Amino acid sequence: MSGPDFLPATFSRKGDVIEGRLSLMLDNHVEEVWDALTDPIRLVEWLAPGEIELRRGGAARLQFI
Helix, strand or coil: CCCCEECCCEEEEECCEEEEECCEECCCCHHHHHHHHHCHHHHHHHCCCEEECCCCCCCEEECCC
């Protein structure tokens, strides 16, 4: 089984804010992906501890160690 396909990330600075755009193609249903992004316990399991504002353009604060 192959892993997910990551596309190149882009980063830009807007004042004191750094914006990162990441793309990832998954074979999961949208409900599964949404749950993994919005449930803090699941977010830690597959990405990193943190918070994501649940709105378009919302901030994401992730703690990569």
